[in-house]
Amino acid sequence: MLDPKKHQFLEDKAKAIRKEIVTMVYRANSGHVGGSLGATDLIVALYYNLMEHEPENPEWEGRDRFILSKGHCTPVIYAVLADCGYFPKQDLLGFRRPGSHLQGHPYQPKTPGIDASTGTLGIGISTGVGMALGAKLKKQKHYYYIVCGDGEIQEGQVWEAAAFANKYALDNIIGFVDRNYLQTDGHSEKVMPMDPLDTKWESFGWKVFEIDGHDFEQIITTVEAAKKENRPVMIITNTIKGKGVSFMENEAEWHGKPPGKEDFERAMRELDKVP
Amino acid sequence: MEYKKTRQGYADALIELGHENEKILVMDADVAKATLTEQFQAVFPERFFNCGVQEQNMLSAAAGLALEGFIPFASTFGVFATCRAGDQMRSSIAYPKLNVKIGVTHCGISTGGDGASHQSNEDIAMARTLPNMTVIVPGDYEEARLATHAATKMMGPVYLRFGRDTYPVVPAIHSKFTIGKAKVLRPGSDITLITTGIMVSEGLQAAEILEEQGISTRVIHMPTVKPLDVGPIVSAAKETKGIVTAEEHSILGGLGEAVAGVVAENHPCPVYRVGVMDVFGESGQSAELLDKYGLRAKNIVEKALSIVRS
Numbered sequence: 001m002l003d004p005k006k007h008q009f010l011e012d013k014a015k016a017i018r019k020e021i022v023t024m025v026y027r028a029n030s031g032h033v034g035g036s037l038g039a040t041d042l043i044v045a046l047y048y049n050l051m052e053h054e055p056e057n058p059e060w061e062g063r064d065r066f067i068l069s070k071g072h073c074t075p076v077i078y079a080v081l082a083d084c085g086y087f088p089k090q091d092l093l094g095f096r097r098p099g100s101h102l103q104g105h106p107y108q109p110k111t112p113g114i115d116a117s118t119g120t121l122g123i124g125i126s127t128g129v130g131m132a133l134g135a136k137l138k139k140q141k142h143y144y145y146i147v148c149g150d151g152e153i154q155e156g157q158v159w160e161a162a163a164f165a166n167k168y169a170l171d172n173i174i175g176f177v178d179r180n181y182l183q184t185d186g187h188s189e190k191v192m193p194m195d196p197l198d199t200k201w202e203s204f205g206w207k208v209f210e211i212d213g214h215d216f217e218q219i220i221t222t223v224e225a226a227k228k229e230n231r232p233v234m235i236i237t238n239t240i241k242g243k244g245v246s247f248m249e250n251e252a253e254w255h256g257k258p259p260g261k262e263d264f265e266r267a268m269r270e271l272d273k274v275p
Numbered sequence: 276m277e278y279k280k281t282r283q284g285y286a287d288a289l290i291e292l293g294h295e296n297e298k299i300l301v302m303d304a305d306v307a308k309a310t311l312t313e314q315f316q317a318v319f320p321e322r323f324f325n326c327g328v329q330e331q332n333m334l335s336a337a338a339g340l341a342l343e344g345f346i347p348f349a350s351t352f353g354v355f356a357t358c359r360a361g362d363q364m365r366s367s368i369a370y371p372k373l374n375v376k377i378g379v380t381h382c383g384i385s386t387g388g389d390g391a392s393h394q395s396n397e398d399i400a401m402a403r404t405l406p407n408m409t410v411i412v413p414g415d416y417e418e419a420r421l422a423t424h425a426a427t428k429m430m431g432p433v434y435l436r437f438g439r440d441t442y443p444v445v446p447a448i449h450s451k452f453t454i455g456k457a458k459v460l461r462p463g464s465d466i467t468l469i470t471t472g473i474m475v476s477e478g479l480q481a482a483e484i485l486e487e488q489g490i491s492t493r494v495i496h497m498p499t500v501k502p503l504d505v506g507p508i509v510s511a512a513k514e515t516k517g518i519v520t521a522e523e524h525s526i527l528g529g530l531g532e533a534v535a536g537v538v539a540e541n542h543p544c545p546v547y548r549v550g551v552m553d554v555f556g557e558s559g560q561s562a563e564l565l566d567k568y569g570l571r572a573k574n575i576v577e578k579a580l581s582i583v584r585s
Contacts, residue, residue, distance in 0.1 A: 107370075120366045126335030127335045129332070130338060130339020130347075132339070133336065134344070137300075160331060167327075
């Protein structure tokens, strides 16, 4: 069981990160709020509980790597990295603005803590399998946490990477499909059916788990179980797109739409009420 | 005249480099017998990764290996690296400026029998528009070998372009290879020929023919298409009546247009391009296709004469 104090700590972090996400996208009047809110609990669990990392030493060779393959959800990773201390929180003001290191999609050369550049879908997991192979060649023990979108896995390249990870037995990869069933143009199973995901990944040689992506206990115990596997792991992470803001929840229109002033204020009021 | 494969220069260099530097890795996408990287595999099996028929994943995974400090040489045919995996070349490699070397073979019309589907006549254009990308088109076996060594010594992405066939050995280009430096192969004051890749031998033959007609012909070989060595181009524009470019590639977007751009902005003069017209190729033997698609010394001579006589 997760210690109640630790649990509350993660809840508090998730709340603060969600407020930061809504604020960043509102301020920039641009960005992806829905998927960021949905993936918040997972990424909070990783950075504040599961991953070995040193924000003051972002190039540390022994750190666990994190790759946001669904690269459009930069608001959540930037908010987390700033909170951890990878760069000043002040930098978040520059999100999607000229001259800022905080690009619309993650750019590894510029942003401390970003381990791989992503943005066009499919390249994140694919870069990740290359990195994981590199770590194997160097006999390093750290993990590669890779978060894919459920729209993203419609890309053929994702399945190329899946086959590659199986061939080279990359058991240092713990992947997630952020399964919220919504993508830009609507319901994922209508845009392009991909279910059943579990047998798809299993048939590519991956160990599959399925969890509630808003349940810290499940996230943490499942990742711990994943580390015991001797093959790549994919965790189907069921989430609610827009989680935490009632009018954004399960609404595809909030995939890439910034909130106006009224919506922003309403969202912040709702998030403030979260215990 | 001696003929050798440019791709063999690539394969030989990889083995030499493999002995020098354990960070050198070679990846292929199920064409190792054709790119000749199977020769590296035979010597360094633990540093060779066959990605199967998945060029997109190969290029992104190469980016991942570069992020881990390795120097991956991702090898496939030109058409697959640029057209099939263009996004991965752009977004995974060029944009973050990662130290990935993309070694491609079967470029140009001399790919031959496989036909237009495999004859990459557009890849220089695609590669050179990517910021951070260095584009090298060696002229013969030895230059291919030297260029592969030079690419390894520089940090950042490099696109190395080779052909399928055997091509004339051109001793004049075997001097030290410096990325971004043109080689002036002969002086001349009437007309300038600028070549890249295997067209260097046709260019030198064209110069002989022109000289016989009393036309003083400068020949500049430009194995690095990007970054372009601007100085010799501007000098040629100033000092001769015009320039003929020659490349085994579409006349769109390759060396010819790069040279024309430099000339237009610095010292306008006539620039004629010898290359594949805006058409797809077809199956045939390498030599007959080079004839049919106008990639011969006589085609260069024709353009040169039209400038000199105008």
